[in-house]
Amino acid sequence: MLTFDGVVLTQGTFRLQADLTVAPGITAVIGPSGGGKSTLLAAIAGFLTPVTGRILWQGDDMAGRDPGARPVVMLFQDHNLFPHLTVAQNVGLALAPRLRLSAGQGAQVATALRDVGLAGMGDRKPGALSGGQQGRAALARVLLSDRGIVLLDEAFAALGPALRSEMLVLVRDRLAASGRTVLVVTHDPADAVQFADHVVLVADGVAHPPQPTAALFADPPPALRAYLGA
Numbered sequence: 001m002l003t004f005d006g007v008v009l010t011q012g013t014f015r016l017q018a019d020l021t022v023a024p025g026i027t028a029v030i031g032p033s034g035g036g037k038s039t040l041l042a043a044i045a046g047f048l049t050p051v052t053g054r055i056l057w058q059g060d061d062m063a064g065r066d067p068g069a070r071p072v073v074m075l076f077q078d079h080n081l082f083p084h085l086t087v088a089q090n091v092g093l094a095l096a097p098r099l100r101l102s103a104g105q106g107a108q109v110a111t112a113l114r115d116v117g118l119a120g121m122g123d124r125k126p127g128a129l130s131g132g133q134q135g136r137a138a139l140a141r142v143l144l145s146d147r148g149i150v151l152l153d154e155a156f157a158a159l160g161p162a163l164r165s166e167m168l169v170l171v172r173d174r175l176a177a178s179g180r181t182v183l184v185v186t187h188d189p190a191d192a193v194q195f196a197d198h199v200v201l202v203a204d205g206v207a208h209p210p211q212p213t214a215a216l217f218a219d220p221p222p223a224l225r226a227y228l229g230a
């Protein structure tokens with residue numbers, strides 16, 4: 001379980017409060033632009049230190065742990081790949097940070113690339129892939145990582161609807177199904193309805209506790225109604 005215990009986060013004059021627990025599975029993070037969704041993820045990843053409160057993973061306070069030492073893997077919309085490494089090397093970083101892959105690990109990389117629709121493209125540099133293909137290569141790396149918390153901050157926004165759905169199916173079947181805690185920032189409520197077990201609404205300075213998706217959208221509270229324009 002991932003728990004925010006009386007957490008207050010600030011960025012300049014912006015202030016966000018969070019008192020909530022996220023269960024394994026897919027949790028969508030939705031809310032208005034500038035509402036604090038990325039701020040919430042940055043705190044989990046360790047890029048932002050809470051002003052007060054604690055962020056706990058499996059009961060342990062993560063305070064003081066550098067981003068690289070946290071059980072977290074994060075995908076942004078851009079800048080997920082090292083440009084000087086091949087696509088296969090980028091994906092292989094999940095298994096061997098020094099890039100000395102065994103034959104078995106090389107095969108795992110090839111399988112992950114095939115799973116995201118990039119079979120045979122492992123020898124290319126990221127610059128020779130489209131934006132959507134780069135996003136898929138980054139997802140292949142996440143599929144091979146063993147970190148318990150996966151943060152996707154509009155990671156698939158560059159993809160068209162069909163490809164985005166395909167990637168979210170992979171996230172659901174390969175990451176959530178194996179018990180990982182996946183937080184997905186999305187601007188599309190349809191993504192939340194289709195893929196998320198729970199939804200965290202971030203609005204008006206508060207990250208609200210996760211609610212089951214179907215129940216939340218069936219009877220939206222005022223802040224969600226305002227966000228949806230309903």
Ligand SMILES: Nc1ncnc2c1ncn2[C@@H]1O[C@H](COP(=O)(O)OP(=O)(O)OP(=O)(O)O)[C@@H](O)[C@H]1O
Nearest residue numbers: 011012013014031032033034035036037038039040
């Ligand atoms: N480095 C910073 N210094 C000052 N204020 C910041 C900084 N980074 C973010 N903010 C402010 O914090 C607030 C929350 O930003 P955040 O990026 O978390 O929102 P968001 O919900 O992810 O937005 P979007 O959907 O537009 O990506 C915004 O008002 C933003 O202007």
